[in-house]
Amino acid sequence: MVITKRGLIVSATAAALTAVTVTGAGLHLSQSQAFFQESPKELVDEVWQIINRSYVDATFNQVDWETVRQDYLTRPYTNKEEAYTAIQEMLEQLGDPYTRFMNPEEFKNMQIDTSGELTGVGIQISQDEETKQLIVISPIEDTPAFSMGIQARDAILKIDGQSTEGMDINEAVSLIRGPVGTEVTLTIERVLNEERGTKETQDYKIRRERIELHPxxxxxxxxxxxxxxxxxxxxxxxxxxxxxxxxxxxxxxxxxxxxxxxxxxxxxxxxxxxxxxxxxxxxxxxxxxxxxxxxxxxxxxxxxxxxxxxxxxxxxxxxxxxxxxxxxxxxxxxxxxxxxxxxxxxxxxxQSVRGLGDGSGLAVTIAxxxxxxxxxxxxxxxxxxxxxxxxxxxxxxxxxxxxxxxxxxxxxxxxxxxxxxxxxxxxxxxxxxxx
The missing domain is CATH 3.90.226.10 (2-enoyl-CoA Hydratase; Chain A, domain 1)
Structure with a gap:
C-alpha cells in the first residue's frame, strides 16, 4: 500500500506486495546529492543508519548489525555504483525481500507504479521468503499478462531465458519492463495440485503495452x-x-x-x-x-x-x-x-520508502x-x-x-x-x- 506524505510516496504496493510509507525530503534530488556522489561511503552509512533506527525487528533477524556497519564502512568506494552493490549486499543479510535498495531508475519506476499508469505486461510480483522464488501476486485485469493467462502464485523461473534464481525484485521488474510494443518471454512454473505436488512449466511470450489503470x-x-x-x-x-x-x-x-x-x-x-x-x-x-x-x-x-x-x-x-x-x-x-x-x-x-540524496530510494520494513x-x-x-x-x-x-x-x-x-x-x-x- 502506499501513503503520500510531503510529496513523497509511501507504498504497500503490490508490485512488491508491501504497505509503504514514504518519508524524507522529497522525490527531487536534495542538496546532499553532490555530497553523496563525492563520498559514496556516506550513502552506505545513511542506509545503515535508517535500518538501525527503523527496522521492525530489533534483532535485525538475528544479524549483528553493528558488525555489518564496521565491515562495510572499512571498505573503499570509488563511485556510487560500488556503494549501490555494497548496500544491496548489506541488506541481503537481513533475509527480508521487502527491505530493498532502489537505484534512481528503480525508484522512479516504483513511483510510476502508484500513479495510475504504467508500461509493461501488467503483473505485480513478490519474492517467496522461504524459497526466494519470484512469485506473481496477481495479474492486473485488462492487461497483456491477464489475457495470456498468468495467474496469482505463478513462479517466474526465467525472464527472456535468464534464470531468476538469486534475482531480486528490482532486477526482475527492470527486465520485464520495456518499450511499448516489444515482447518479453516469462517462463512460468505453476502448481497444478498442491497435495500431489504436481507442477507444469510453460513459456509465455507477452507484448508490452502502456497500461492505464482504472481500478x-x-x-x-x-x-x-x-x-x-x-x-x-x-x-x-x-x-x-x-x-x-x-x-x-x-x-x-x-x-x-x-x-x-x-x-x-x-x-x-x-x-x-x-x-x-x-x-x-x-x-x-x-x-x-x-x-x-x-x-x-x-x-x-x-x-x-x-x-x-x-x-x-x-x-x-x-x-x-x-x-x-x-x-x-x-x-x-x-x-x-x-x-x-x-x-x-x-x-x-x-514498508517505509525513503528518497535518498542521489535520487535512489530505500524501502524498509518498519512495522x-x-x-x-x-x-x-x-x-x-x-x-x-x-x-x-x-x-x-x-x-x-x-x-x-x-x-x-x-x-x-x-x-x-x-x-x-x-x-x-x-x-x-x-x-x-x-x-x-x-x-
Whole structure:
C-alpha cells in the first residue's frame, strides 16, 4: 500500500506486495546529492543508519548489525555504483525481500507504479521468503499478462531465458519492463495440485503495452431481492478512492438493496486509498493498526462519513493482498460485510520508502499491520466466512472472457449473490416491527 506524505510516496504496493510509507525530503534530488556522489561511503552509512533506527525487528533477524556497519564502512568506494552493490549486499543479510535498495531508475519506476499508469505486461510480483522464488501476486485485469493467462502464485523461473534464481525484485521488474510494443518471454512454473505436488512449466511470450489503470468497474444488476450494486476494485492506486466514491453514489441514486464488492486478484496499492475506501463503507470502528518494534505506532478508524449502510458481501481470493486484506479485514471484523471466496494472499508487513540524496530510494520494513480484531495476517491470510473454490476449468473460462466475471457463469459471484440475498432479508426483517 502506499501513503503520500510531503510529496513523497509511501507504498504497500503490490508490485512488491508491501504497505509503504514514504518519508524524507522529497522525490527531487536534495542538496546532499553532490555530497553523496563525492563520498559514496556516506550513502552506505545513511542506509545503515535508517535500518538501525527503523527496522521492525530489533534483532535485525538475528544479524549483528553493528558488525555489518564496521565491515562495510572499512571498505573503499570509488563511485556510487560500488556503494549501490555494497548496500544491496548489506541488506541481503537481513533475509527480508521487502527491505530493498532502489537505484534512481528503480525508484522512479516504483513511483510510476502508484500513479495510475504504467508500461509493461501488467503483473505485480513478490519474492517467496522461504524459497526466494519470484512469485506473481496477481495479474492486473485488462492487461497483456491477464489475457495470456498468468495467474496469482505463478513462479517466474526465467525472464527472456535468464534464470531468476538469486534475482531480486528490482532486477526482475527492470527486465520485464520495456518499450511499448516489444515482447518479453516469462517462463512460468505453476502448481497444478498442491497435495500431489504436481507442477507444469510453460513459456509465455507477452507484448508490452502502456497500461492505464482504472481500478473501479461497477454495474446495477437486477435480482429477486431488488437492485444489486456490483463493484469490482482491481487495485488501490491514486484514483481508486475517487472512482469508488463515484460508483457508490451512482448506485445509491439507483436505490440498490445491497452490494457485492469484488476484491479478487486485487494485489493492493496505496495504504491511504484503502483507508479512504473503508470509510465509504464503515460509519464507525477501527480500520487498521500498525505495530513497530516498540508497539502500536498508528491506528486508523472510520470517520462517520460512510456513503451507504446497506448489506455488503466481499469477494476475495488468493490474489487479494495487502491493501485488499486491510479493507476486507476491516469490513469483516466490524461485522460490516460477509467475505466469500478463498483465503487471501497473506501480506501484513509495512514498508517505509525513503528518497535518498542521489535520487535512489530505500524501502524498509518498519512495522506489521493488524486487522481491527488484532489479527496478524502475514503469511496466514484471511479465511473467508463462506469458502468456495473455482475449478481449473472455471478459472480458464473467466480468464478467457472477463465479461463473465461477476455474471451467472462465475460460481463465486453466484454464491455471493446467495449470501447477499440472505443478508438483505435479515436486514429487512429487522426493520419490520413484531406484531
Amino acid at each position: 473501479v468497474r461497477y454495474s446495477y444488476q437486477e435480482s429477486p431481492m431488488g437492485g444489486v450494486g456490483y463493484v469490482r476494485l482491481t487495485n488501490f492506486n491514486a484514483i481508486a478512492a475517487e472512482e469508488m466514491s463515484d460508483a457508490i453514489k451512482d448506485l445509491e441514486g439507483q436505490n440498490v438493496s445491497g452490494y457485492i464488492l469484488d476484491l479478487r486478484s486485487n494485489p493492493g496499492g496505496l495504504l491511504h486509498s484503502s483507508i479512504e475506501i473503508a470509510r465509504m463503507w464503515l460509519d464507525s470502528g477501527s480500520i487498521v493498526s500498525t505495530v513497530n518494534r516498540i508497539g502500536e505506532m498508528d491506528r486508523q478508524s472510520a470517520n462517520g462519513r460512510a456513503l451507504t449502510n446497506k448489506p455488503l458481501v466481499v469477494l476475495v481470493d488468493g490474489g487479494s493482498a495487502s491493501a485488499s486484506e486491510i479493507l476486507s479485514g476491516a469490513l469483516r471484523d466490524n461485522e460490516r460485510a460477509v467475505l466469500v471466496g478463498t483465503k487471501t494472499f497473506g501480506k501484513g508487513l509495512v 506489521k499491520y493488524l486487522t481491527p480484531n488484532g489479527t496478524d495476517i502475514n503469511h496466514e491470510g484471511i479465511t473467508p466466512d463462506v469458502a468456495i473454490e473455482l475449478t481449473e476449468d472455471q478459472q480458464k473460462l473467466l480468464r478467457g472472457d472477463r465479461t463473465l466475471i461477476g455474471s451467472a457463469q462465475d460460481p463465486q459471484y453466484t454464491k455471493a449473490m446467495e449470501v447477499l440475498r440472505q443478508e438483505i432479508a435479515t436486514a429487512r426483517a429487522r426493520r419490520i416491527p413484531a406484531n
